[in-house]
Structures are given as structure tokens and as C-alpha cells.
Amino acid sequence: MIDIQRVIQERQSARVPYDPNRKISKQDIADILDAGRWAPTAHNMQNFEIVVVDDSEVLNLIGKVKSRISEEFLRENYEQLSFSKEELLKKKTGILGAMFPPAWVDPSKMAEVASKSEPMPLTQSIRGSPCLLIVLYDPGKRAPASEGDVLGFMSLGCVMENMWLMAQSLGISLQILSAFAALPVEKQVKQILGIPEELKIAYTCRLGYPTGATKYLRVRRDIEDFSHHNRFGNKGIK
Ligand SMILES: Cc1cc2nc3c(=O)[nH]c(=O)nc-3n(C[C@H](O)[C@H](O)[C@H](O)COP(=O)(O)O)c2cc1C
Structure with missing residues (x-):
């Protein structure tokens, strides 16, 4: 047990x-x-x-x-990300950006990713x-x-x-x-x-x-x- x-x-x-x-x-x-x-x-x-x-x-x-994937999701997801282990350990909330595809963690590409990328099965x-x-x-x-x-x-x-x-x-x-x-x-x-x-x-x-x-x-x-x-x-x- x-x-x-x-x-x-x-x-x-x-x-x-x-x-x-x-x-x-x-x-x-x-x-x-x-x-x-x-x-x-x-x-x-x-x-x-x-x-x-x-x-x-x-x-x-x-x-x-x-x-x-929606732009709203990408932007709000971004708010929860840390970009290094040190940052994540300091913040103590959220998740590592490295867990997501690179295009998801680049704010300049989010609108394009949401509107242009192929839907995923x-x-x-x-x-x-x-x-x-x-x-x-x-x-x-x-x-x-x-x-x-x-x-x-x-x-x-x-x-x-x-x-x-x-x-x-x-x-x-x-x-x-x-x-x-x-x-x-x-x-x-x-x-x-x-x-x-x-x-x-x-x-x-x-x-x-x-x-x-x-x-x-x-x-x-x-x-x-x-x-x-x-x-x-x-x-x-x-
Ligand atoms: C309501 C709810 C929705 C969640 N949705 C997802 C999801 O869509 N994909 C995913 O990978 N994890 C999802 N999670 C898991 C959380 O991201 C996860 O529990 C949190 O990051 C803590 O990590 P841990 O479960 O490894 O402890 C969800 C958790 C909850 C409670």
C-alpha cells in the first residue's frame, strides 16, 4: 500500500x-x-x-x-511560461517554455501561427x-x-x-x-x-x-x- x-x-x-x-x-x-x-x-x-x-x-x-490553436490560447499560455529552469524555480508557478513548439513561444509569431498553420489532428x-x-x-x-x-x-x-x-x-x-x-x-x-x-x-x-x-x-x-x-x-x- x-x-x-x-x-x-x-x-x-x-x-x-x-x-x-x-x-x-x-x-x-x-x-x-x-x-x-x-x-x-x-x-x-x-x-x-x-x-x-x-x-x-x-x-x-x-x-x-x-x-x-487560437491566438488567445497562445498569448495566455505565454503568460505562464518560464524560459529557463532558474526562472521557473524562482517563479514557482507555471511551466517551461521548452515544452512547447518554438513558434508557440514567440509573441511576434502568434497571430501568424494561429491564423495560418494547418489544424492538427x-x-x-x-x-x-x-x-x-x-x-x-x-x-x-x-x-x-x-x-x-x-x-x-x-x-x-x-x-x-x-x-x-x-x-x-x-x-x-x-x-x-x-x-x-x-x-x-x-x-x-x-x-x-x-x-x-x-x-x-x-x-x-x-x-x-x-x-x-x-x-x-x-x-x-x-x-x-x-x-x-x-x-x-x-x-x-x-
Ligand atoms: C483543469 C485542468 C486542465 C488541464 N489541461 C491540460 C491540458 O490541456 N494539457 C496538459 O498537458 N495538461 C493539462 N493540465 C495539467 C496541468 O498543466 C498540470 O497539472 C500542471 O502544469 C502541474 O503539473 P503536474 O500535473 O505534472 O503536477 C490541466 C490541469 C487541469 C487541472
Whole structure:
């Protein structure tokens, strides 16, 4: 039994290719879904449906769906980047620019990249994953009195984390793919999977066994940076 703190700290985004021939067992998928099932949700609404896709033909169809990067995404993504390990370690938030294609990290090229580059097939995001979990919600059913259904979205995040920790404890890698929620992509994926009109895609989890190293420089703020003892501004717990 691995202790919970270790699972929490070792959970990470695994953005490398996965082995398409190493399937996720039915038992492991069931365990991951069970972890999602027991997540806390606002008013216990359990406001999610999850489509498990592990049929290679369906994965191929989804892989052919094309996604275009927006200038808005590129500009806001840029705000979160560091351009050296030293900068990232100092900032303690965000990610390394080196993880993205060079054209994505050059502000002078962003408009051109967004308008001119060819849309990329999702297969380049799925990268060999033998199993996708497509998490859906119904925007017509908000958590009671929750402006913008913030509580509903938080609940979907709890489901994500529970499933991610379970995958980690089973030795299965996971990456979140937000691109599935972008409108043109969502429309096509919904069509392929027969997802009812009224439901929306919140996010997709890409599961699998990596074919290469997954470790990368991960940073976090120190506890003193975000905690306030008894009064806002009294940094850290003394
Ligand atoms: C709501 C949400 C959406 C995310 N979307 C993506 C995504 O589209 N692609 C990706 O590679 N990671 C995505 N991530 C993962 C974060 O980038 C990642 O958790 C963060 O950089 C910390 O890295 P770690 O997961 O390795 O600890 C998402 C995470 C969350 C919670």
C-alpha cells in the first residue's frame, strides 16, 4: 500500500507518447472510475458522465478530428511560461517554455501561427494512448444557486483528481487534454461517440503506459507563499 502523500506528490502530467499496444485492463479502468464515483460533488449531484474509449477503431476516428490553436490560447499560455529552469524555480508557478513548439513561444509569431498553420489532428495529442476517459457534464443542471455553476466545475475537478490519484497508484500515466472541450473539436467528438446534444465535454484523460521518461521539472509555491495564519497577510503557519 503506497501512502497517500507519496501518491499525491508523484502524480504528474505525463505528456510523452504512450504504448498503443499496452492496453489498460478492464479492472484498472473500473478502479479508476470507482475512484471518480467516490469524489465529492456539490450537493452530491454527481454531475458527470464518462465515456471510456478503448476501441482502436473509435480512437482512430477521434484521432482524425482536427484542432486549431487560437491566438488567445497562445498569448495566455505565454503568460505562464518560464524560459529557463532558474526562472521557473524562482517563479514557482507555471511551466517551461521548452515544452512547447518554438513558434508557440514567440509573441511576434502568434497571430501568424494561429491564423495560418494547418489544424492538427487529435492523434498528435492522443499520442498512442490506448484509452481515453471523456468526462461530460450537463450545463443545464447547475449546482443550487451556484453562479456560473462554479460548484459544479469544482466537482468535476474533484472527479479528475480522484481518478488521477487512482491511476497513479496503479502505475498508469495520465494527461489531461483540454483541447477536447474546444467547440469545433467537441462537436465532432460528440458526433463520433453519439453523445447527446445537451451534454458538454469538460475534459479528457489520456491514459497509458509511457514509452519514454516522464519526469520533468515540476515546481510549486512554498506553503508560506499561499497560507495566512489567522489573518490574511500573516504568511505561513507559525
Ligand atoms: C483543469 C485542468 C486542465 C488541464 N489541461 C491540460 C491540458 O490541456 N494539457 C496538459 O498537458 N495538461 C493539462 N493540465 C495539467 C496541468 O498543466 C498540470 O497539472 C500542471 O502544469 C502541474 O503539473 P503536474 O500535473 O505534472 O503536477 C490541466 C490541469 C487541469 C487541472
